[in-house]
Amino acid sequence: MSAIRPRRSVLYMPGANERALEKAKTLPADSLILDLEDAVAPEAKAEARDRVCAAVKAGGYGPRELVIRINGLDTEWGEADLEAAVAAKPDAILAPKVTRARDIEILEAALHGAQASPQLQLWIMIETPLAILNLREIAAAGIDTHLTAFVMGTNDLIKDFRADPLPDRSNLATTLTLSVAAARSHDYLIFDGVFNDIADAEGFAAEARQGKAFGFDGKTLIHPSQVGPCNNIFAPPPAAVEQARAVIAAFADPANAGKGVLKVNGKMTELLHLAQAKRMVAVAEAIAKREAAQ
16 A cells, blocks of 8 residues: 555646646645646657656656556557666656556566565556456455555446446446455555546535545546646545544553543544544645645
């Protein structure tokens, strides 16, 4: 599992757009996905690879987590993308169209062949019906590998399901829940899919709140205007953080030694709530540190 850090907003940036890569240095997104796949035309793939890897090597992105989305290893660009990305040393590489456990083995072998650092994270797209059917096996295959995160490709899933987009995503509820369950079964991060209508701020906020309720760590985004609202929605509420600190203090009190259940500010609290409280406080502190480094 990767270290706790803010990952509320995960913004896609097109790798072929030099201005976008430069602008990303000023945005309050927690994580940036510098995209070599969907956002880049075939004839621009090689140039985008060089541009993105040069940008990552040059730095200047401050506390923002940098992720390079490569093309699939079964494409003509994938192997070169992976090798160049490993050499650029981002925080993570995002692989598309993972559908089976064998794909994790292939990616891990490629990372090993490229002499990837143990600290390099592997994120994978969950975006096909077959991936949903194989979630358990995919998650298990990632044990003791570079794998740390699932990224939902909800647009691709809707397309391949031949489904209609619904405002409440009720036709994706089972898919989203199963994906969260698979991720949590091995303590991976998991990020919700994108919201397409940039002009619909209320719709975006509703979907982000829904994603948080499902258990996602953050949400992938397609426009800078979505970053601020996303950061606010996925941040722990101040009142909840205050209660979490009270829970930690209560269980640390020598007077409560050996107790498994306490009443904290009028709420019955068990040891399982202590673990939740510690994580919430850690996330809140990481967010405060991130925002101080803007």
